[in-house]
Amino acid sequence: MRIYAAFVYIFLYLPIGVIALFSFNAGRHASQLQGFSTQWYGKALNNPFVMDALQTSLIVALVSATCASVFGTMAAVALQGIRGPLRTTFDLLIYVAVMIPGIVIGIATLIGLVTLFDQLNPVLAAIWPSGTPPQFSMGYGSLIAAHTLFTMALVIIIIRARLAGMDRALAEASSDLYATPMGTFRQVTLPLIFPAILAGFLLSFTFSFDDFIIAFFVAGSETTLPIYVFSSIRRGVTPEINAIGTLVLAASLILLVTAQVLLRSGRRRG
């Protein structure tokens, strides 16, 4: 049993390890190790395409994770006090958002938004007072909106689980002691669910940063880091991609461990 488990762990971590190992390879060839070097990291970080893609990815991940955390928390708190058809509708929407394959979300967003923009752009041009009117097009906006959709559903699920585990008596006690609803939220509910919100934010950030398939459809003329990596892979394995991959994996690992620690500390206090 033990040996079997060891094999599975090797299976899980060997490929990652190989990439990390070869990212420090001095030689250009992928097959043999020729001494230690960090030159590929330098190459990757000085490549303007990589840095552009990284910047796009970071902006999209930051904004969409922020939107998802704020709107998701608001919705999760509100859903706690709602019954009936509205609640059922939201439950269904959250379920659909999580269950529908990412590729279908990507396609639907692409043709949905393009159709919508085709309707809106002439209207905008007609009512624009002077000069060339701005045009709606795919890019940062559609990337952020599409990532926010999925991650918001994720945040709602995480926060509702946290709220469900929370002692309702605390909020009731607070309102019995004449705290306003806002006061109760700020002083009782928010501190209790804050670790869950932060964990939701970090998971959303990781999801957005790593997402390829939705971005592939809705990015327009923008390039995110996964899109850059995907198109480079098609041209073959390079040490530079190994370096980028190692950095991306390391960054996600740090975020994940932080999210885990936060969720745990929240549980212990709650």
Add this chain to the structure above:
Amino acid sequence: MTQRSRNLLLLAPAGAWFLVMLVIPLTVVLIFSFGERGAAGGYVPAFTLDQYANLPARWAAFKNTLILAPAGTLASLLIAYPLAYYLAVRADPRWKTVLLVLVIVPFWTSILIRSYAWIFLLGGRGIPALLAAIGIEDVRLINTPFAVLIGIVYGYLPLMVFPIFVNLDRLDKRLLEASSDLGASPWRTFLQVTLPMSLPGIATGCLLVFILLMGEFLIPAILGGGKVFFVGNALVDLFLQSRNWAFGSAVAATLVILMLVTVTAYMRLIRRLGAQREDVALM
């Protein structure tokens, strides 16, 4: 402000988001699937079933998906189960959490980079080169269904291990002792106690992996090299290369319907198996 109106206000942004980014786009896909292709690509409004009638043109993609998604699910299950069992029943309790986290963490990192790692290992200079060194020549791994299966198991193993682990971890270990006290061999205990009691975990794990695999694009794109392609790959081709939105929408709609049908049938089957088990338990 009443509590109800405050709640509605809090729900408004999320509701608007779901409407504009989910409900409307999915409706557009459904409408487009009954339309026609424009001369320069894109979509021309119409009401026809032509796109659905044309589905056999992409039969190979559907066939591959319907074979490799269940096969990948089964392979993941076979590899995940012993590990979940080890973690839940055998592993040192002090290390349990760490070992479990080590399984889960890769799932939350970039599947793109993790699949890319296998190009490295399965490509000509990886495992085939090692095999050639010990005398097994001319093994081709990359761009085969086998490579795609490895990628699938590698990518989705954590998702399979977790629910089975949770299930086995909650299992009352005294039941296993009782079974062996009553003279059952370890195998018999496993087959008649452990395995039936872990069916809900198996069912959840298989469902999660299967759903994700039905919409898979990256793993076949990276490890199948255009030879092994899923419906996801056909969709990318239809929307981004040939710009045939009407037909693409019909393929996407069919994929979602196919998922709903298989998942519903699967849930029914699981429920029936569960009910049967209770009958046996009652006897």
